Amino acid sequence: MQICATIPEARAAGRKARASCKRLGLVPTMGALHEGHLSLVCAAKAQCDVVAVSIFVNPTQFGPTEDLARYPRQFERDCALLEKENVDILFAPSVDEMYTKGEATWVMVEGLSDRLDGRSRPGHFRGVTTVVAKLFHVIEPDIAFFGQKDAAQVAVIRRFVRDLNFPVEIVVCPIVRELDGLAMSSRNAYLNPEERQRALVLQRSLRCVEETFRAGEKNAATLIAAAKEVIAQEPQVHVDYLELVDPDTLEPIELITGKTLAAIAAYVGTTRLIDNAVLNP
Numbered sequence: 001m002q003i004c005a006t007i008p009e010a011r012a013a014g015r016k017a018r019a020s021c022k023r024l025g026l027v028p029t030m031g032a033l034h035e036g037h038l039s040l041v042c043a044a045k046a047q048c049d050v051v052a053v054s055i056f057v058n059p060t061q062f063g064p065t066e067d068l069a070r071y072p073r074q075f076e077r078d079c080a081l082l083e084k085e086n087v088d089i090l091f092a093p094s095v096d097e098m099y100t101k102g103e104a105t106w107v108m109v110e111g112l113s114d115r116l117d118g119r120s121r122p123g124h125f126r127g128v129t130t131v132v133a134k135l136f137h138v139i140e141p142d143i144a145f146f147g148q149k150d151a152a153q154v155a156v157i158r159r160f161v162r163d164l165n166f167p168v169e170i171v172v173c174p175i176v177r178e179l180d181g182l183a184m185s186s187r188n189a190y191l192n193p194e195e196r197q198r199a200l201v202l203q204r205s206l207r208c209v210e211e212t213f214r215a216g217e218k219n220a221a222t223l224i225a226a227a228k229e230v231i232a233q234e235p236q237v238h239v240d241y242l243e244l245v246d247p248d249t250l251e252p253i254e255l256i257t258g259k260t261l262a263a264i265a266a267y268v269g270t271t272r273l274i275d276n277a278v279l280n281p
């Protein structure tokens with residue numbers, strides 16, 4: 001695995017792969033890798049000749065009071081995992097490498113960037129789309145792999161790739177869960193054993209939405225009310241949002257007639273977790 005810390009090195013590695021007509025895949029991550037990340041790597045290995053992974057804890061997608069400083073960083077362990085998966089290129093730049101001082105240019109998807117996580121975390125998606133645009137410019141992948149776990153992020157990225165004519169195919173991989181159903185996340189490491197148990201209520205609430213929907217309920221308000229009853233079983237879990245939205249526009253849906261995203265974000269203690277399920281009539 002070639003480890004690139006600078007933009008010129010990573011650009012040269014990407015170009016070398018593409019020069020030999022190879023399909024180059026990119027898996028952007030913030031590191032602290034788990035099976036969810038590795039499922040994206042696996043999909044990339046299956047669909048591409050050369051696979052690049054980026055590890056960059058992107059400061060511009062964190063709010064001023066969020067967990068940027070304490071976000072888990074496990075570079076050595078991550079490298080070993082990626083070596084084992086036969087990843088070809090690892091791009092792991094420093095903050096100074098990615099952001100020049102005095103930078104004034106941002107990529108932002110209007111509207112979409114203010115919904116779901118974008119509403120609770122102002123500026124979050126602006127940071128995500130800007131850093132993903134930078135990564136695409138540096139690596140120049142043919143395909144980029146993202147997780148359904150971050151469903152709102154997927155909608156925002158699909159839209160910016162379309163609007164800015166990036167020649168990159170976006171592949172979305174299913175949510176990987178722990179055995180008990182908790183969606184894998186680097187932030188699960190923040191949970192103490194009690195919180196870890198309480199966190200299961202996110203998935204239970206989504207299952208309730210799915211089951212109520214399958215039983216014939218199409219009214220979003222009724223489905224949300226049912227899910228909130230489940231959440232109420234864990235009074236120490238505080239819902240940030242629980243919404244049924246169009247998966248592409250992230251606009252709220254009142255009556256389910258097409259594919260619908262049921263998305264939840266909740267605080268378990270001080271840890272903000274997200275999860276989602278897709279309802280498909």
Ligand code: AMP
Nearest residue numbers: 029030031036146147149150175176184
């Ligand atoms: P992160 O390091 O949290 O920025 O995540 C990097 C990529 O991995 C994003 O595309 C995430 O959606 C994806 N990802 C994170 N957790 C999971 C999971 N449990 N299942 C599938 N993909 C995931």
